Amino acid sequence: MPGVSVARDRAASAAGARVAGIAFHPAWKRRWLLAFAICCALVLMLLVALLALFYEGVGLWGNNIPVTWALDIVGYDWWIGIGCGGLMVSAWLGLSEPGLRAPLDRLAQTIALMAAIGAAIYPIIHLGRPWFFYWNIPYPNRLDLWPQFRSPLVWDAMAILGFLTTAFCLWTTGLLPDLALLRDRADSRWRQVIYGVAALGWRGSAGQWARWRHAQLIFAVCGLLIVVSLQSGAAVMFAGTAEPGWHDALLPVFFLMVAIYSGVAAIALIALLVRAVFDLRDLISARHVASLGLLLLTTGLATTYCYMMSFFATALGGDRYELDVLGRRGTGPYAWSLWIVFACALLPIHLLWSGPLRRSPVALAFVSLLALIGLWMDRFMILVITLHRDFLPSSEHPYAVSLWALATFFGIAGFVGALLLLALRYLPVMAIGEFREGRLRLRAAEVPGE
Amino acid sequence: MSERRAPLFAVAATYPAGVDLVPVVRALQRADFGRIDVFGPVPMPEVSALIGVRHAAVGWIGLGGALFGLAGFFFMCCWATLVDYPFLIGGRPAFSWPYFVIPSLSFGVMCGAAATLFAFLFLARLPRLNHPVFNIEGFERATQDRAFVTVEPKGDDVEPEQIAEVLRRTAPLPLALERVPR
Numbered sequence: 001m002p003g004v005s006v007a008r009d010r011a012a013s014a015a016g017a018r019v020a021g022i023a024f025h026p027a028w029k030r031r032w033l034l035a036f037a038i039c040c041a042l043v044l045m046l047l048v049a050l051l052a053l054f055y056e057g058v059g060l061w062g063n064n065i066p067v068t069w070a071l072d073i074v075g076y077d078w079w080i081g082i083g084c085g086g087l088m089v090s091a092w093l094g095l096s097e098p099g100l101r102a103p104l105d106r107l108a109q110t111i112a113l114m115a116a117i118g119a120a121i122y123p124i125i126h127l128g129r130p131w132f133f134y135w136n137i138p139y140p141n142r143l144d145l146w147p148q149f150r151s152p153l154v155w156d157a158m159a160i161l162g163f164l165t166t167a168f169c170l171w172t173t174g175l176l177p178d179l180a181l182l183r184d185r186a187d188s189r190w191r192q193v194i195y196g197v198a199a200l201g202w203r204g205s206a207g208q209w210a211r212w213r214h215a216q217l218i219f220a221v222c223g224l225l226i227v228v229s230l231q232s233g234a235a236v237m238f239a240g241t242a243e244p245g246w247h248d249a250l251l252p253v254f255f256l257m258v259a260i261y262s263g264v265a266a267i268a269l270i271a272l273l274v275r276a277v278f279d280l281r282d283l284i285s286a287r288h289v290a291s292l293g294l295l296l297l298t299t300g301l302a303t304t305y306c307y308m309m310s311f312f313a314t315a316l317g318g319d320r321y322e323l324d325v326l327g328r329r330g331t332g333p334y335a336w337s338l339w340i341v342f343a344c345a346l347l348p349i350h351l352l353w354s355g356p357l358r359r360s361p362v363a364l365a366f367v368s369l370l371a372l373i374g375l376w377m378d379r380f381m382i383l384v385i386t387l388h389r390d391f392l393p394s395s396e397h398p399y400a401v402s403l404w405a406l407a408t409f410f411g412i413a414g415f416v417g418a419l420l421l422l423a424l425r426y427l428p429v430m431a432i433g434e435f436r437e438g439r440l441r442l443r444a445a446e447v448p449g450e
Numbered sequence: 451m452s453e454r455r456a457p458l459f460a461v462a463a464t465y466p467a468g469v470d471l472v473p474v475v476r477a478l479q480r481a482d483f484g485r486i487d488v489f490g491p492v493p494m495p496e497v498s499a500l501i502g503v504r505h506a507a508v509g510w511i512g513l514g515g516a517l518f519g520l521a522g523f524f525f526m527c528c529w530a531t532l533v534d535y536p537f538l539i540g541g542r543p544a545f546s547w548p549y550f551v552i553p554s555l556s557f558g559v560m561c562g563a564a565a566t567l568f569a570f571l572f573l574a575r576l577p578r579l580n581h582p583v584f585n586i587e588g589f590e591r592a593t594q595d596r597a598f599v600t601v602e603p604k605g606d607d608v609e610p611e612q613i614a615e616v617l618r619r620t621a622p623l624p625l626a627l628e629r630v631p632r
Contacts, residue, residue, distance in 0.1 A: 016594060138526060146530040149553070150539065150546045158523075158553040162560035169567045176576075177593065181491075184590035200577035203584075204592050206488040206498035208574040210505035213493050215570035218512045222563045226556060233552045436467075436492055 015102075015283055015435045019178070019428045020185040022278055026425065031277060036421050042414020049407040053125060062402035066395050067387045071405035072126040074379040075412065077234065078262065079119035080163070081255075081375065084231055085263010086112030087167055087223040089295070094220045100291065102435035103284045107274065108267050109174060110423050112223075113167040115266070118416035120160050125408070137161075152237035159230040166226050170219035173212065176202045178428035231256040238382075245325035245386040248313055254306040258375055261299040261345070265371035268292040272365040274424060283430060286359060293358035296368060300349030307346065321391060328385050333398065337381035345374025456631035459582035460487075460600040461613040463624035467491050467597045470622070474599055475500050477620040483613050484604030489583060490597035508569045515565020520558030524550050585630050600630065 026032060053060050063070045090108040093101040124133045136157035138147055147154045180202035183195040202208065232252035239247050248254070271292065275284040314326045329338045348370045357363040389396040465471060467490050475497055478486050488497045498505070527550035531537070536544055571577070583589060583600060592598055601613045614627050 138530070144535060146535050148539065149527040149531055150542050150549045155552045155556070158556040158560070162556035162563075165560045166563040169563045173567065173570060177491075181593040184593045196579065200571075201579040201581060202576065202593075203581055204489045204491060205583075206490075206494045206501060207503040207505070208576070209490075209493040210495065210498040210503045211508050211570050211574045213495075214505045214508045215512075215566050218509055218566045219563060222512075222516075222559045222566070226559045229552060229555045229559065233556070236552070433492055 039414040039418035046411020061405035067399040076122035077379045081259035081262045083116035084227040084259040091220040098434040114419045177433040244321035262375040265368040269368040297352040340377040344370040459632040460602040464626040485602040511569035512566030516562025519561025523554040523557040
């Protein structure tokens with residue numbers, strides 16, 4: 001593999017030791033503990049919010065008739081969007097060379113799984129009686145009742161289950177060789193036992209590697225399928241209602257693009273945070289930062305295109321209700337949500353046309369954070385502006401965000417953050433095997449028989 | 451030497467990771483001593499092709515699982531709405547097949563991923579914490595900077611010394627040779 005510098009080769013040779021060092025003896029224990037404590041406090045807040053919710057009902061969130069889908073579905077769509085983007089980016093990275101893939105792939109997969117767990121909480125707690133969540137799933141029962149297969153609710157249940165299964169399989173099997181490395185580098189008996197059991201006794205035989213590779217590839221293909229199915233399914237679910245503003249034929253692509261954009265933004269933000277906090281500047285190199293910048297710019301532009309096209313198509317061919325929704329997005333009582341989308345998600349990415357800004361971690365992290373905020377507002381705009389006023393003036397009703405809904409959102413953010421922190425602290429933060437593969441191939445090519 | 455008296459699992463040779471082990475595997479295959487396996491910190495596509503690893507089975511089982519899940523869920527939807535509990539709702543036709551496709555696809559992917567996982571674990575013989583290769587001296591470096599070749603003699607007539615002789619004669623030369631007890 002030409003073009004790999006000596007410095008990078010040396011960095012790669014130390015990668016295993018570095019990643020094991022992060023898991024065993026982090027230099028930033030205090031910062032980690034502080035962040036983990038904040039996340040745990042948010043999880044406590046979530047528990048209180050959930051108790052209040054189960055006691056009071058979903059009206060506590062400010063949901064009303066007609067705004068039955070508010071921050072709960074906004075939160076669900078946002079988290080699952082990040083999850084879908086993570087899985088999609090991981091599948092894309094599978095096509096790239098190991099040197100580019102290794103430091104980002106594990107992060108993308110971890111973010112995908114944890115964000116999907118965060119998303120999966122919402123549809124359950126949004127049910128009036130969450131303890132009956134399994135009624136969504138067909139199971140043998142003596143009442144001879146079935147879920148309504150002609151309703152999109154079943155789609156959601158199956159899509160989430162499929163997504164979680166795929167992301168879990170991809171993530172856990174991907175971890176096996178790296179867990180085995182931690183087992184073999186462990187400096188205490190209990191670490192050896194815990195990582196040894198977690199690695200399932202990975203031996204690194206030629207057969208195991210070949211099947212592992214193949215399985216990883218298949219999981220990536222499953223990931224692509226489930227991402228497209230989940231996001232376009234969600235869009236068709238919107239189109240399945242009578243509500244105005246949700247019937248554009250572009251909507252499935254629109255949802256998919258927004259999801260990938262938010263996933264790329266989340267990966268960029270967390271990769272840059274990890275890079276700064278763990279001091280991984282040699283592993284997540286300037287080249288990775290620049291690649292993330294390009295990916296963010298590309299997905300951001302594609303999202304902008306979807307926005308413009310959906311406005312254009314509505315203006316060109318929408319009926320009066322569709323046009324009314326479009327007008328209210330720009331000027332109505334919730335118009336601020338659209339302008340936040342523009343200000344945070346669609347305009348700042350144009351900063352990334354500039355090479356120096358694209359390669360600057362601080363600028364990239366800032367643009368990613370803005371994009372995540374903007375894309376949250378995108379979901380809010382799509383849901384609330386349509387729902388609060390449909391066809392009849394009599395069914396119009398204002399919606400106000402309640403503190404409980406915000407507490408639930410930030411509580412779930414804390415929960416996802418805690419999971420991420422645990423994974424970053426105790427698991428290998430990057431695929432060491434893949435990093436090493438590039439180096440060994442290079443060495444074998446240069447010095448046969450060394 | 452109690453290890454010598456323990457039943458023999460294999461003869462193991464240690465190499466630096468990253469060397470081309472294809473000549474070694476070929477030499478051992480020509481001598482036909484028994485089952486050959488190679489261990490190392492990175493995937494070894496050439497070696498695994500040479501020793502005849504049929505990794506595609508993982509994919510076929512995964513595809514089978516996915517198709518089973520897809521068809522199974524679709525027919526379950528049909529059976530529930532057409533046969534077991536026909537129910538007129540919103541004037542929708544009972545056989546609303548486009549509605550059945552999306553959850554069937556999700557369920558198919560889920561079954562495919564699960565089948566792939568189980569196929570991978572079964573074919574890679576995982577989890578197994580007590581494999582005899584862990585008896586090789588320094589095997590913990592197999593995940594770091596060493597590669598190992600093991601030959602399991604196929605009968606009592608194959609002497610470990612014969613295997614060691616072939617390994618000693620073949621380039622690249624091993625860093626160490628060892629009889630591995632079972």
